[in-house]
């Protein structure tokens with residue numbers, strides 16, 4: 001009874017304080033040689049006097065914004081103080097497989113992991129979040145996520161707002177469900193909108209051009225963003241870089257994991273205010289966040305609701321007064337350069353938070369490599385959605401460009417490099433991408449970024465290998481040695497023109513993981529079915545010499 005009363009009081013407090021506007025929290029921005037992020041459990045008061053159990057990355061909720069310069073080396077150390085395993089993924093960044101922080105790269109409780117990689121991406125807004133197997137949604141829901149802002153010389157040449165927290169504002173939008181005791185209730189949808197962890201947030205902006213770096217950090221909700229007076233705004237960039245020129249629109253959909261940089265001209269508006277709204281009423285019933293009554297309910301579903309109040313203050317010195325006409329020239333790969341077309345068909349039926357969704361009939365299996373790409377190659381993908389709802393599909397390790405949506409060119413603001421694309425029911429979205437990073441034995445994921453679908457195995461993985469690994473498996477005159485097939489699911493045939501003594505298998509870390517004596521045979525069947533997927537080196541000795549072959553286990 002007492003608990004019930006306490007809960008009721010808390011809940012009433014929550015409701016009454018719910019209407020009070022609060023200044024938008026701006027995550028601390030850090031620029032360091034080596035970043036140290038501690039993932040840990042915390043308590044945070046989103047509403048005064050109400051404690052909510054959270055996770056954070058060196059913060060009570062969310063984490064600092066990491067500032068990186070293109071061309072530099074990023075060093076980020078994760079110290080896991082959670083009671084469970086975690087991992088950390090640099091969403092959108094082109095990093096070698098072993099640094100990508102996928103589900104294989106787990107960090108045990110109490111352990112640390114140092115990620116070190118060259119910053120190759122163009123200037124844009126990226127983010128970090130955990131990616132542990134079946135725990136991504138929970139850990140992200142509790143609050144582990146943060147912005148990564150990459151800067152480069154080309155962007156620095158442009159007359160754009162870039163004073164962090166003044167006219168260049170990170171805006172991560174998350175809906176959260178609070179239970180009566182003040183804690184988060186894990187659910188696909190929330191009834192409270194948090195921006196940078198702030199409920200009922202307002203932001204004071206100078207009366208000039210301001211830049212919002214929008215990120216959908218929600219579990220499942222898609223936002224249809226616009227302003228309350230339907231004013232147009234300029235989209236200058238998407239997930240992985242700036243556009244050739246600003247694209248004007250009065251609505252912008254943002255699906256889970258997607259980013260957009262937006263310029264808003266507030267000149268002459270001092271003392272005025274405007275409201276960023278999500279027009280959930282405009283979403284079709286196939287999109288999570290719409291008024292689809294069959295799915296999990298939320299008071300925000302299918303309605304327009306406020307996201308962020310912008311109050312316009314005096315002009316700040318050195319502000320930007322015009323939206324530039326041109327931004328960054330685009331270098332979209334030519335379709336003629338594509339060496340392969342893959343079709344990824346999404347199937348399944350379910351709810352927003354549950355169900356069984358598949359990609360090409362498969363669900364995630366950490367021991368299966370689903371695709372093998374050649375390093376440097378360009379491919380065309382069709383993502384075809386035959387399931388019952390829209391899915392935000394994310395590909396690690398690359399940026400892609402949308403070529404077509406159901407045969408039509410994409411909207412102007414969707415023409416930049418991206419890593420998440422919302423594919424609605426019955427849509428066929430055609431993408432082009434170049435694989436420029438090696439997986440080095442650590443697969444890259446591609447998956448639905450609805451975090452509940454992702455944790456429910458709507459995810460597959462691929463590796464990127466040197467093209468020489470996959471040359472036709474015929475004996476070459478200089479070696480008279482054939483190893484096939486590559487890639488293999490287990491069994492391989494080794495045929496040589498000379499008697500072989502030994503074959504040694506090493507993984508890419510140089511660890512020996514197999515040896516067979518061949519007793520002067522010229523043919524041998526080797527089974528590596530027991531080894532995890534990845535790239536291995538075979539050393540075959542005989543005839544007074546040693547031949548090395550790289551093989552791929554799928």
Ligand SMILES: [Cu+2]
Pocket residue numbers: 357390391392448449450453454458
């Ligand atoms: Cu999905």
